[in-house]
Amino acid sequence: xxxxxxxxxxxxxxxxxxxxxxxxxxxxxxxxxxxxxxxxxxxxxxxxxxxxxxxxxxxxxxxxxxxxxxxxxxxxxxxxxxxxxxxxxxxxxxxxxxxxxxxxxxxxxxxxxxxxxxxxxxxxxxxxxxxxxxxxxxxxxxxxxxxxxxxxxxxxxxxxxxxxxxxxxxxxxxxxxxxxxxxxxxxxxxxxxxxxxxxxxxxxxxxxxxxxxxxxxxxxxxxxxxxxxxxxxxxxxxxxxxxxxxxxxxxxxxxxxxxxxxxxxxxxxxxxxxxxxxxxxxxxxxxxxxxxxxxxxxxxxxxxxxxxxxxxxxxxxxxxxxxxxxxxxxxxxxxxxxxxxxxxxxxxxxxxxxxxxxxxxxxxxxxxxxxxxxxxxxxxxxxxxxxxxxxxxxxxxxxxxxxxxxxxxxxxxxxxxxxxxxxxxxxxxx
Numbered sequence: 001x002x003x004x005x006x007x008x009x010x011x012x013x014x015x016x017x018x019x020x021x022x023x024x025x026x027x028x029x030x031x032x033x034x035x036x037x038x039x040x041x042x043x044x045x046x047x048x049x050x051x052x053x054x055x056x057x058x059x060x061x062x063x064x065x066x067x068x069x070x071x072x073x074x075x076x077x078x079x080x081x082x083x084x085x086x087x088x089x090x091x092x093x094x095x096x097x098x099x100x101x102x103x104x105x106x107x108x109x110x111x112x113x114x115x116x117x118x119x120x121x122x123x124x125x126x127x128x129x130x131x132x133x134x135x136x137x138x139x140x141x142x143x144x145x146x147x148x149x150x151x152x153x154x155x156x157x158x159x160x161x162x163x164x165x166x167x168x169x170x171x172x173x174x175x176x177x178x179x180x181x182x183x184x185x186x187x188x189x190x191x192x193x194x195x196x197x198x199x200x201x202x203x204x205x206x207x208x209x210x211x212x213x214x215x216x217x218x219x220x221x222x223x224x225x226x227x228x229x230x231x232x233x234x235x236x237x238x239x240x241x242x243x244x245x246x247x248x249x250x251x252x253x254x255x256x257x258x259x260x261x262x263x264x265x266x267x268x269x270x271x272x273x274x275x276x277x278x279x280x281x282x283x284x285x286x287x288x289x290x291x292x293x294x295x296x297x298x299x300x301x302x303x304x305x306x307x308x309x310x311x312x313x314x315x316x317x318x319x320x321x322x323x324x325x326x327x328x329x330x331x332x333x334x335x336x337x338x339x340x341x342x343x344x345x346x347x348x349x350x351x352x353x354x355x356x357x358x359x360x361x362x363x364x365x366x367x368x369x370x371x372x373x374x375x376x377x378x379x380x381x382x383x384x385x386x387x388x389x390x391x392x393x394x395x396x397x398x399x400x401x402x403x404x405x406x407x408x409x410x411x412x413x414x415x416x417x418x419x420x421x422x423x424x425x426x427x428x429x430x
Contacts, residue, residue, distance in 0.1 A: 016071040020060060023079045027052040030086045033296055044095050048102060052082045059109055067116060067409035068416070073338050076331050077112075077386060077401050081105050081394070083328065084387035087316050088308060090296045097308060097389060104391035108398030115174070115402025120410060125350055129182035133199045136175045139168040140206045147210075155212035169207060169215040170392035174400045176203060176219060177226070177357035184230035185349040193227065211257065214368065214380035220244050221364050226357045230349070265378040282314040282373050286322070293321030308389040310381065313373040329370065332385075336363045339404055345411040355407045358400045 031049035035042045056078040063069055085105060089098040122128070146157035156165045183196020200223040207216045224244070228237040252258050268279035288294065296319055308315070317325040339359030346352035362385055369384045371377030383393040 016075060019072060020057070020075050023075055023082070024053040024056060026079070027056065027082045027086070030296065031089065034086070034089050037296065042095070044099060045089060048085065048089065048098070051102070052085065055106070055109065056082065059112075063113065063116065063405065067120070067406070068412035069116065069405040070338055070342065070408040073335055073401070073408065074405060076335050077398070080328070080331060080386035081108070081398070083316070084312070084384075084389070084394070086296075087312060087319065087387065088389055090319055091315050092308060100391075101389055101394070104394045105398075107391070108395040111395050111399040112402035112405070115399040116406035116409065117402075119351075119354070119403045119406035125178070125182055129179050132175055133179045136172045136179065137199075137202055137206065139172050139175075140203055140210075142168055143210055154210045155207070155215065167390075167392040169212055169219075170390075170396045172203070173218070173361055173396055174358065174403060176200065176222065177354055177361060177400070178403075180223060180226050181350050181353035181357055184226060184353055188231045188233075190231070190233065190236060193231065197223065197227070208251070211255070212381075213251070213258065214382040217368065217380060218361065218364055218382065222357055222361050225360050226353060229356050230353055261378050265375070268375075279375060279379065282311050283375060285311075285314040285318040286374065289318035289321050291321050291323050293317070293319050293324060295319070309383055310369070310379060310388070311373055312384050312388045313370055316387070328387075329366070332362070332366045335359070342404060342408045342411060345415075346407055347411070347414050351407045351410065355404055358404050361400070362397070 028049050031045050031052060035045035035049060056075075059078060060071060060074055063074060064071055085098055085101050088101050089095075092098055143154045143157050147154050148156075148158070155169055156167050158165050179199060180196050183199070184193055187193055200219060204216050204219050207213075207219065221244075224237055224240045227240070228234070231237075252262065264279055298319070313325065313328075316328070336359045339355055339362070343352045343355035343359070346355055365382050365385050368377060368380045368382050369388075372379035383390055385397045386394060388394075
């Protein structure tokens with residue numbers, strides 16, 4: 001490593017040191033406050049008050065020593081994960097929910113390291129695109145064999161009855177992005193993109209048969225946006241969006257389940273004690289928190305039945321306030337913007353499209369769940385990435401962030417080589 005690269009990496013570390021310090025202080029103080037909130041000391045909260053900063057510090061320094069990753073993205077990802085654990089510790093009815101979320105976060109951290117190592121080591125990605133596509137379709141169809149209908153959908157599989165369930169559509173999101181990136185890379189013509197488009201259409205068809213409409217929307221929009229990024233073909237992209245709108249209209253008339261969701265979205269007060277209860281309580285929670293919140297562990301976020309998953313943004317806003325909620329959204333925006341920079345700096349079309357697809361998926365999912373909480377969009381059933389309760393979503397998203405960090409490290413190494421070669425040329429030239 002030459003002097004120029006050493007100086008650049010030292011500058012990057014200094015720029016993120018203040019951010020890391022702020023995140024560590026927030027984690028420790030928030031959990032310490034919850035530990036002494038009710039007079040009786042919560043041992044679990046005290047353990048988490050020490051564990052969250054320690055794990056974050058080890059993760060940032062450990063991955064930073066292994067590879068020159070984007071430290072800001074890594075720190076912000078750990079911040080969002082800790083916000084999820086802290087919020088669940090404040091609003092959950094039992095200590096098992098935040099404890100389980102912390103365990104999933106640990107598994108997700110390992111998945112993030114694996115994702116970064118995987119994308120760095122995976123050189124011959126074209127050979128694995130077809131097997132990954134087959135694996136994705138089989139996994140998405142597995143709930144028809146291993147799952148049961150639940151709340152109008154069949155999108156979960158049971159591993160251990162009453163203890164461990166998995167949602168294949170969550171784990172297959174990064175696989176979808178990788179397969180589409182392999183299919184669209186260096187292939188600007190529509191005909192050559194047809195196999196990848198057909199794969200995405202098959203995924204959407206399987207998910208639609210299981211009535212996992214939120215996943216269908218995410219898969220479809222991600223495919224359309226990745227296709228446009230790969231080809232810049234606005235006409236076919238608009239045609240694809242038009243076909244999606246037509247399919248949405250057909251689904252509305254074909255599925256009473258969809259009609260009920262739209263009707264409740266338009267007027268939740270038509271059945272405020274029944275199907276509209278969630279939508280009626282979410283705006284109340286958002287408004288009752290005010291600008292600075294009711295305080296950790298205060299308020300009544302548990303009035304919303306799905307306060308820990310689908311409506312955790314509203315619960316978080318009641319606890320921390322609208323200012324904090326807007327700052328959380330800003331964190332997502334920063335991750336997305338830095339992810340787009342990673343995509344633009346990638347040296348291969350495959351890595352560029354993979355990074356783009358990952359941040360698009362993150363942005364779309366965040367938009368859908370926040371829109372559903374604020375009544376700007378119908379509730380789609382997706383989770384707030386890295387924050388909502390649930391192991392499938394958390395582990396899958398952290399693996400996706402690992403892929404993004406791995407690509408950012410490859411970009412940094414390529415840039416370092418360019419600087420080194422430029423320095424050698426300047427030394428050789430008279």
